[in-house]
Amino acid sequence: MKKLNVIYLTLVLSLTSNLNFSCLAQSWNDEKIDSLINLMTIEEKIGQLTLFTSDWATTGPTIRENYLDDIRSGKAGNIFNAHTAAYNEKLQRVAVEESRLGIPLLFGYDVIHGYKTIFPIPLAEAASWDLNLIEKSARIAAEEATAGGLHWTFAPMVDIARDPRWGRVAEGSGEDVYLGSLIAGARVRGFQGKDLSSPNTLLACAKHFAAYGAAQGGRDYNTVDISRHALWETYLPPFKSALDAGVATFMTSFNELDGVPASANTYLLKEILRGDWNFQGFVVSDYTSINEMVAHGFAENERSAAMYAFNAGLDMDMQGAVYYNYLKELVDQGRVSVNDIDTSVKRILKLKNALGLFDDPYRYSDIEREKSVILSEENRTAAREIARQSVVLLENKNNTLPLSKTEKIALIGSLADSPIDMLGSWHGSGQSTDVISTLKAFTDQKMNFEYAKGSDMEGSDTSLFREAVDKAKNADKIVLVAGEHFNMSGEAASRAHIRIPDIQIQLLKRLLALHKPIILVLINGRPLCLEWESENMAAILEAWQPGTMAGLAITDVLYGEYNPSGKLPITFPVDEGQIPVYYNMKNTGRPMDPDQKYTSKYLDIPNAPLYPFGYGLSYTSFQFSQPSVDKTEINNNDSLHFSITVSNTGSVAGHEVVQLYMRDLVGSITRPVKELKSFKKIYLEPGNSQKVSFTITPDDLKFYNSDLVKIAEPGEFLFGIGNSSDVELNLKVTLK
Ligand code: NOJ
Numbered sequence: 205m206k207k208l209n210v211i212y213l214t215l216v217l218s219l220t221s222n223l224n225f226s227c228l229a230q231s232w233n234d235e236k237i238d239s240l241i242n243l244m245t246i247e248e249k250i251g252q253l254t255l256f257t258s259d260w261a262t263t264g265p266t267i268r269e270n271y272l273d274d275i276r277s278g279k280a281g282n283i284f285n286a287h288t289a290a291y292n293e294k295l296q297r298v299a300v301e302e303s304r305l306g307i308p309l310l311f312g313y314d315v316i317h318g319y320k321t322i323f324p325i326p327l328a329e330a331a332s333w334d335l336n337l338i339e340k341s342a343r344i345a346a347e348e349a350t351a352g353g354l355h356w357t358f359a360p361m362v363d364i365a366r367d368p369r370w371g372r373v374a375e376g377s378g379e380d381v382y383l384g385s386l387i388a389g390a391r392v393r394g395f396q397g398k399d400l401s402s403p404n405t406l407l408a409c410a411k412h413f414a415a416y417g418a419a420q421g422g423r424d425y426n427t428v429d430i431s432r433h434a435l436w437e438t439y440l441p442p443f444k445s446a447l448d449a450g451v452a453t454f455m456t457s458f459n460e461l462d463g464v465p466a467s468a469n470t471y472l473l474k475e476i477l478r479g480d481w482n483f484q485g486f487v488v489s490d491y492t493s494i495n496e497m498v499a500h501g502f503a504e505n506e507r508s509a510a511m512y513a514f515n516a517g518l519d520m521d522m523q524g525a526v527y528y529n530y531l532k533e534l535v536d537q538g539r540v541s542v543n544d545i546d547t548s549v550k551r552i553l554k555l556k557n558a559l560g561l562f563d564d565p566y567r568y569s570d571i572e573r574e575k576s577v578i579l580s581e582e583n584r585t586a587a588r589e590i591a592r593q594s595v596v597l598l599e600n601k602n603n604t605l606p607l608s609k610t611e612k613i614a615l616i617g618s619l620a621d622s623p624i625d626m627l628g629s630w631h632g633s634g635q636s637t638d639v640i641s642t643l644k645a646f647t648d649q650k651m652n653f654e655y656a657k658g659s660d661m662e663g664s665d666t667s668l669f670r671e672a673v674d675k676a677k678n679a680d681k682i683v684l685v686a687g688e689h690f691n692m693s694g695e696a697a698s699r700a701h702i703r704i705p706d707i708q709i710q711l712l713k714r715l716l717a718l719h720k721p722i723i724l725v726l727i728n729g730r731p732l733c734l735e736w737e738s739e740n741m742a743a744i745l746e747a748w749q750p751g752t753m754a755g756l757a758i759t760d761v762l763y764g765e766y767n768p769s770g771k772l773p774i775t776f777p778v779d780e781g782q783i784p785v786y787y788n789m790k791n792t793g794r795p796m797d798p799d800q801k802y803t804s805k806y807l808d809i810p811n812a813p814l815y816p817f818g819y820g821l822s823y824t825s826f827q828f829s830q831p832s833v834d835k836t837e838i839n840n841n842d843s844l845h846f847s848i849t850v851s852n853t854g855s856v857a858g859h860e861v862v863q864l865y866m867r868d869l870v871g872s873i874t875r876p877v878k879e880l881k882s883f884k885k886i887y888l889e890p891g892n893s894q895k896v897s898f899t900i901t902p903d904d905l906k907f908y909n910s911d912l913v914k915i916a917e918p919g920e921f922l923f924g925i926g927n928s929s930d931v932e933l934n935l936k937v938t939l940k
Pocket of ligand 1: 314490491
């Protein structure tokens with residue numbers, strides 16, 4: 205830090221006369237940043253536009269091995285996949301004390317759902333429908349990550365995803381624009397807090413801009429070909445919401461849009477992001493996505509790719525080394541302007557400054573804070589809370605659940621004893637040794653049970669079946685923990701058949717032959733096709749990949765310590781042949797009629813999914829009164845007030861998510877059959893009732909017309925309130 209200031213002081217003094225040097229050790233203003241840029245060579249400027257991975261972890265091809273030399277020479281201004289207070293301090297010292305200008309490094313990392321205390325995967329967190337909890341999870345992740353030397357997370361991932369074959373559905377908030385947008389904002393607020401200069405806040409990054417979730421066939425990195433209207437209506441709103449919450453950075457996506465890869469897409473980066481949205485932060489590419497424009501067939505070579513990307517407004521190159529290799533040459537040839545480079549450098553330096561790195565580049569490397577914050581009791585308790593609130597009860601025949609502690613349980617399945625698989629595919633620096641598995645939770649809490657592995661997660665070895673069947677024979681109920689291992693979802697993990705692997709199903713069938721109630725606890729990173737399971741299981745708990753506290757959260761729900769309240773943030777199909785299937789589809793010109801051949805349907809499977817968006821059961825029962833609305837006709841500036849009374853008619857307390865859906869019956873652009881417009885999560889003791897109110901403003905009636913202008917068109921609207929997207933819309937309102 206001393207060298208940093210001395211160098212700045214000397215160099216700045218020699219070149220400028222109007223700076224207030226007394227505040228050099230405090231946050232820098234724009235002029236000071238400009239004067240620093242004036243001191244930089246073109247190589248040093250390009251260094252600030254360059255992000256290299258350390259050799260600690262990689263999520264793609266590793267290109268550079270000598271990143272320390274690059275830091276020293278000022279050619280790498282940003283590093284990712286390096287963490288811990290000690291290691292990052294070591295790297296920071298190289299930048300600050302050994303590089304010519306001593307500009308601090310920015311350290312990035314994929315802190316997607318926790319740093320060391322791992323929370324449920326984002327899709328699971330979305331199932332909690334609890335924005336405060338989701339914000340808190342991001343806040344804790346930021347506290348831990350910053351204590352581990354980090355400044356920047358590559359999160360939130362805000363891609364709307366409607367194809368469960370795509371492994372990256374695990375990382376987002378599901379299929380819905382409204383829910384996804386609210387969660388995007390909550391996560392940004394959680395990561396960034398109120399003040400970026402506070403040492404426990406991180407820069408967030410809205411990714412992947414844009415429409416990555418629309419990869420054809422759910423195959424990762426595949427082509428995207430959607431209408432402009434779908435882009436604005438479905439894929440952009442969560443990004444806008446992240447922006448409105450103050451997100452500091454954006455990451456481009458791997459896919460093309462309108463035939464132009466996102467990393468060189470001027471429509472996305474210049475017209476929308478910088479133009480319409482006036483975004484002030486910086487944009488980073490995804491891992492080698494600039495280089496990949498050659499394979500896309502968009503750029504003839506990496507030099508051109510660098511030029512197209514930079515000129516389209518992409519500030520920072522992640523791991524591709526194409527800015528590093530070609531930008532100077534492109535400047536010399538007059539194909540890239542130095543002014544534009546200065547603008548990008550300034551965006552990056554401003555954020556380094558906002559983090560307080562010019563005041564103290566080591567402020568995020570505090571070993572004492574690292575020890576006290578990471579995996580603290582408080583953080584683990586919060587992780588347990590959100591994990592149990594993320595669990596969705598899909599089936600519960602004859603009130604099989606909750607279990608009673610007197611019942612003898614056969615706990616079966618390799619996933620009951622596989623800590624790493626509880627963490628999901630992006631588990632940051634989370635360790636399997638910190639995870640409480642279901643087996644451990646059962647053991648520690650001295651449940652009345654016997655455990656058998658039963659089978660591996662995949663393969664064909666049936667040799668362990670017998671032991672599992674024998675143990676199950678002695679039990680009152682069977683709890684089978686089954687599903688996907690952590691690498692079956694996430695990046696580069698698309699699946700054509702989204703089912704529980706066959707060996708686990710074979711085991712399940714053997715257990716079923718015992719005619720005992722089976723409770724299936726699902727561990728998975730995406731919706732699965734569960735038609736057979738829904739018919740044959742006594743109960744199904746969707747636990748997703750619940751994180752560090754997995755076993756405790758699952759046990760809390762199984763034994764009724766927590767009454768499940770999760771609601772699906774994404775539709776579960778009956779069969780892969782239905783995909784894409786999501787609740788707010790269009791009606792079509794020939795809506796499904798089972799008695800009419802020439803209507804929109806399949807001959808061999810139904811149109812309706814197995815479990816719709818918004819669905820989830822509880823151990824209690826909730827009764828919804830007839831909803832009411834205060835007006836049946838409104839003008840463009842009237843609001844609507846809806847209310848409904850919800851009663852807990854069962855015998856235990858519980859949360860319910862009360863959901864309001866709308867349909868705009870006629871539009872100049874056809875409207876979906878349902879759109880979620882509002883929701884409230886309430887808590888009711890048995891026998892209690894609560895009146896739940898919603899206000900719908902004229903803004904909520906708007907959609908993008910063919911000129912991509914948001915308007916509300918006069919006509920009839922239907923509304924309904926219920927506990928899933930299956931609700932009937934029975935309140936009619938006319939907009940005059
Ligand atoms: C590629 C992924 O697409 C992106 O989400 C991630 O942030 C980067 N790799 C860095 O790990």
